[in-house]
Amino acid sequence: MFHMAEERRRPREEGGPHPPWKSRAWTELETARARVLAMLGGLPEDELRRQHSPLMSPLIWDVAHVANYEEQWLLRALGAPAITDPAFDAIYDAFRHPRATRAELPLLPPEAAFAYARRVREAVREHLHRLPQDSTAPLLAGGYVFGMVAQHEQQHAETLAATLQLMTSPEYPVPSARPRPRPGAVPQAEVFIPGGEVRLGSTSPWAYDNERPAFSQHVAPFLMDAHPVTNGDYLVFVEAGGYEDARWWHPQGWEVVQAEGLKHPGFWLPQGGHAWLRRRFGQVEPLPRDEPVQHVCWYEADAYARWAGKRLPTEAEWEKAARGSDGRPREYPWGDAPPTRAHANLDGSTWGPAPVGSYPQGVSQDGVWGLLGDVWEWTASNFRPYAGFSAFPYPEYSEVFFGESYKVLRGGAWASAPVAVRNGFRNWDFPNRRQIFAGFRCARNAR
Numbered sequence: 317m318f319h320m321a322e323e324r325r326r327p328r329e330e331g332g333p334h335p336p337w338k339s340r341a342w343t344e345l346e347t348a349r350a351r352v353l354a355m356l357g358g359l360p361e362d363e364l365r366r367q368h369s370p371l372m373s374p375l376i377w378d379v380a381h382v383a384n385y386e387e388q389w390l391l392r393a394l395g396a397p398a399i400t401d402p403a404f405d406a407i408y409d410a411f412r413h414p415r416a417t418r419a420e421l422p423l424l425p426p427e428a429a430f431a432y433a434r435r436v437r438e439a440v441r442e443h444l445h446r447l448p449q450d451s452t453a454p455l456l457a458g459g460y461v462f463g464m465v466a467q468h469e470q471q472h473a474e475t476l477a478a479t480l481q482l483m484t485s486p487e488y489p490v491p492s493a494r495p496r497p498r499p500g501a502v503p504q505a506e507v508f509i510p511g512g513e514v515r516l517g518s519t520s521p522w523a524y525d526n527e528r529p530a531f532s533q534h535v536a537p538f539l540m541d542a543h544p545v546t547n548g549d550y551l552v553f554v555e556a557g558g559y560e561d562a563r564w565w566h567p568q569g570w571e572v573v574q575a576e577g578l579k580h581p582g583f584w585l586p587q588g589g590h591a592w593l594r595r596r597f598g599q600v601e602p603l604p605r606d607e608p609v610q611h612v613c614w615y616e617a618d619a620y621a622r623w624a625g626k627r628l629p630t631e632a633e634w635e636k637a638a639r640g641s642d643g644r645p646r647e648y649p650w651g652d653a654p655p656t657r658a659h660a661n662l663d664g665s666t667w668g669p670a671p672v673g674s675y676p677q678g679v680s681q682d683g684v685w686g687l688l689g690d691v692w693e694w695t696a697s698n699f700r701p702y703a704g705f706s707a708f709p710y711p712e713y714s715e716v717f718f719g720e721s722y723k724v725l726r727g728g729a730w731a732s733a734p735v736a737v738r739n740g741f742r743n744w745d746f747p748n749r750r751q752i753f754a755g756f757r758c759a760r761n762a763r
């Protein structure tokens with residue numbers, strides 16, 4: 317859950333000159349928009365307006381919300397004139413209206429919502445030319461606020477994908493024969509990660525407030541699964557009666573299992589015996605045993621890990637595995653080069669996870685596979701501020717979510733955009749949520 321809405325600012329310290337950012341900013345904004353339009357362009361108006369799940373907004377709310385956020389931050393906050401009456405902000409304020417109630421708001425009809433988004437974007441293009449390239453003002457240093465808005469739109473594209481997966485009327489068509497990378501060999505089940513200091517947190521100019529400030533921490537040696545837990549792995553737990561045995565479950569997780577009648581991950585369709593299908597958008601297909609399991613909540617991940625004699629990694633362990641144990645704080649598991657389709661399954665184009673072992677170019681320095689892309693990975697950690705945290709540019713981005721209620725997820729999913737993943741990126745959600753594209757991997761103490 318990455319969220320947002322209001323317009324309050326606090327200063328942030330920025331040091332040193334920043335490289336030119338305008339062309340990247342524009343490219344990322346347009347990449348996000350093209351994706352949203354491609355995802356929604358073929359849907360009839362009533363599907364765009366409908367509330368497909370109480371967990372999700374009507375699809376067209378997201379479109380105008382994204383436009384409104386862009387208007388607030390890339391126009392009004394940067395001194396450009398308003399496109400809409402600011403009173404209009406309230407309708408698209410994520411904090412004012414729970415998702416389940418948004419269909420009742422006086423929403424812009426689809427055609428008007430898309431037109432609003434276009435008008436804002438045209439005004440942003442004009443205004444971008446007038447902005448200084450080398451400003452040290454907190455919002456503009458390194459193009460921060462443009463990175464924030466581009467990531468925001470891509471995060472909503474991922475949210476739209478989750479809504480489309482929940483939609484059943486009619487099923488959303490995606491390619492049934494997906495292009496799949498050729499699987500390589502995953503060399504081992506677990507990887508030993510030596511103990512030692514690791515630099516955690518982000519320093520890149522577009523990193524969010526919750527990733528800052530960077531700091532060093534000692535992490536004890538541990539073993540990390542070489543790849544995420546697969547459907548095949550998880551099926552063993554299901555067929556061993558894992559959902560019927562309270563021993564494996566966190567007490568609150570056991571309550572969820574019983575209250576909601578959980579028997580297997582979301583969208584799995586038992587066929588009797590060992591036959592399983594799954595629904596993936598418009599397709600019902602055999603459950604692929606070699607892909608990372610997804611649509612499991614934190615409680616399911618936690619229960620599997622306990623049953624397997626392991627545990628979930630802390631977010632510090634996860635980040636150490638991603639940055640590498642040699643002390644060089646890589647931005648991505650493979651180094652500092654931005655993600656391409658050779659490194660990781662990202663950007664939404666595959667409409668699902670790929671078999672583990674598909675991305676040999678994405679392996680970490682220590683030999684851990686698939687840390688970015690495919691599925692978000694639940695960690696053992698609650699969402700808390702780093703020491704020295706300062707809310708920027710508004711408390712509702714991160715600060716109001718800190719505490720015991722949310723678990724941290726790392727790594728990004730197949731539906732996450734390259735601009736919105738990095739080793740230091742932190743996502744968070746309630747431990748009972750299954751509609752997101754989340755799976756997990758296990759860890760254990762090194763003895």
Ligand SMILES: [Fe+2]
Binds near residue numbers: 381410472
């Ligand atoms: Fe948002």
